[in-house]
Amino acid sequence: MRVLVAEDERMLADSITEGLRHLGMAVDVCYDGDAALERVAVHRYDVVLLDRDLPVVHGDEVCRKIAGGDGETRVLMLTAAAGIRDRVDGLGLGADDYLTKPFAFAELVARVHALARRARPALPPVLDRAGVELDPAKRFASRDGRPLSLSPKEFAVLEVLLRAEGRAVSPEELLEKAWDEHADPFTNTVRVTVMTLRKKLGSPQVIRTVPGAGYCLDA
Secondary structure: OEEEEEOOOHHHHHHHHHHHHHOOOEEEEEOOHHHHHHHHHHOOOOEEEEEOOOOOOOHHHHHHHHHOOOOOOEEEEEEOOOOHHHHHHHHHOOOOEEEEOOOOHHHHHHHHHHHHHHHOOOOOOOEEEOOEEEEOOOOEEEEOOEEOOOOHHHHHHHHHHHHOOOOOEOHHHHHHHHOOOOOOOOOOHHHHHHHHHHHHHOOOOOEEEEOOOEEEEOO
């Protein structure tokens, strides 16, 4: 899952970013509306956490532009304004959900997962293929009933492969969906992560290398 945190309170923005990264999400962060629009123009995000009162370009304008875009990115608007009129106005701008500050991080995560499911073709909450099960919301993965101890990036890569439902996923797509904007496109981190994930999944191997195309998770 790829998420953009657009929040001008830097301590809050950085705290949310680190928390989501710890859960295996690819998270970018910015602190004003202009930077948010730049990132949305370059990357396809599943969810944007958008502070309504952003400087430079107001959050309302950012929300309008995202809502008028590809239609796949979901917006969770964050604001200190808790009145009914404020919530109605925010949703009217094109936001998909609305969360008032202060909020519990657990609720934020639950809402992000719910919005991400809406950003993609409908899939079951628990992904299952070739005996591999993964529950993104509970952060749990297993193979043939055996719990897997995965790093955040291994978990993220496995989720992308499961969501592809047998389609080959290129290293570039994995880098885009499982890492943030600071990832080096020339690094071998994808290959290394897939290698360690294969070891943890055990035999027989279920992640197959497709020459010239990437990786797929066999049925």
